[in-house]
Amino acid sequence: MQKAGMIAIVGRPNSGKSTLLNTLLGMQLSIVTPKAQTTRERVLGILTEGEGQIVFIDTPGIHRAREGGLNQFMVDQAREALEAPHLVWYLVDPNSALEHELPVLDLLQRSPAPVILLMNKLDQVGKQVPEIRAKMLSEQLLKAIGERKIQLSSSHFISGLSKAGTEELLKSSWDSIPEGPWFYPDPEQASDRPTRFFVAEQIRSRLFYLLGEEVPYSCAVDIESFQEDTKPIRIEAVIYVERESQKGIVIGQGGKKIKEIGQSARKEIEKFLGQQIFLGLRVKVLKEWTSNLESLKRIGLIP
Ligand SMILES: Nc1nc2c(ncn2[C@@H]2O[C@H](COP(=O)(O)OP(=O)(O)OP(=O)(O)O)[C@@H](O)[C@H]2O)c(=O)[nH]1
Ligand SMILES: [Mg+2]
Structure with a gap:
């Protein structure tokens, strides 16, 4: 029996969304740069393994944008990605702070799908970022998620760059993928884009x-x-x-x-x-x- 589902990858600019997608697909599909707001449009990345298919939606970073122009378009791309998935991965840079995460939490509040909180860049924790800071941020976010009644599925510390924790994340995410026909019948297809x-x-x-x-x-x-x-x-x-x-x-x-x-x-x-x-x-x-x-x-x- 085939399984198929969509996972939206959201978070602030520069939280590592595109890097994680590339790591999971084993190819440089979505561009990554050290600068914030690199991704401008939704990009689908398709992972087909055995009988299962996950379609990941990489999105532009969520931030407070002025109305009417490119920045608004980018945030809308992320908002629309939250309309239909079976699961949402919410990525957080351990250098971030609760106040910077508020625009993302606001959007997640309207997400019909359960959310997995991903404290990313674990390879930096205990080095560039003190462990206590990362843990505190994670606790603050869990509290804010609870207060907003956002449906939380689980939370993990991972690194999209070093792959730490990503296998376990994928394993637990497959459990949320329902039975159903693949969205893309060709198992070799990696994206929807030409x-x-x-x-x-x-x-x-x-x-x-x-x-x-x-x-x-x-x-x-x-x-x-x-x-x-x-x-x-x-x-x-x-x-x-x-x-x-x-x-x-x-x-x-x-x-x-x-x-x-x-x-x-x-x-x-x-x-x-x-x-x-x-x-x-x-x-x-x-x-x-x-x-x-x-x-x-x-x-x-x-x-
Ligand atoms: N140390 C470390 N750096 C990471 C990790 N993941 C991403 N980065 C770095 O963070 C920066 C931003 O990564 P991206 O994957 O482009 O982040 P993004 O969330 O897609 O950013 P936008 O498209 O701008 O929203 C790049 O310099 C990456 O190399 C990680 O797990 N560890
Ligand atoms: Mg990106």
């Missing part, structure tokens, strides 16, 4: 690594053409920025920066696709796109 989405994401991840603290948040990537029948595969992409000054930063003096971004992205995409590619990059200004829903539509971030 290859070009992951290619765009690889380019976006390079922007987070290679540009400063602010410009990556004003960048979006659109794949204009993806010719699979050529050798090497030919990919043309546009990097959208919000202002002329940002265009200058992305291109760099004498085109040095864009060249560096292109080389680095090409290597990552080749790793992902397992074959050589040609990558053409252009930079375009789309004025104030992050604060304007129409522009978000034009970039294809929202339908």
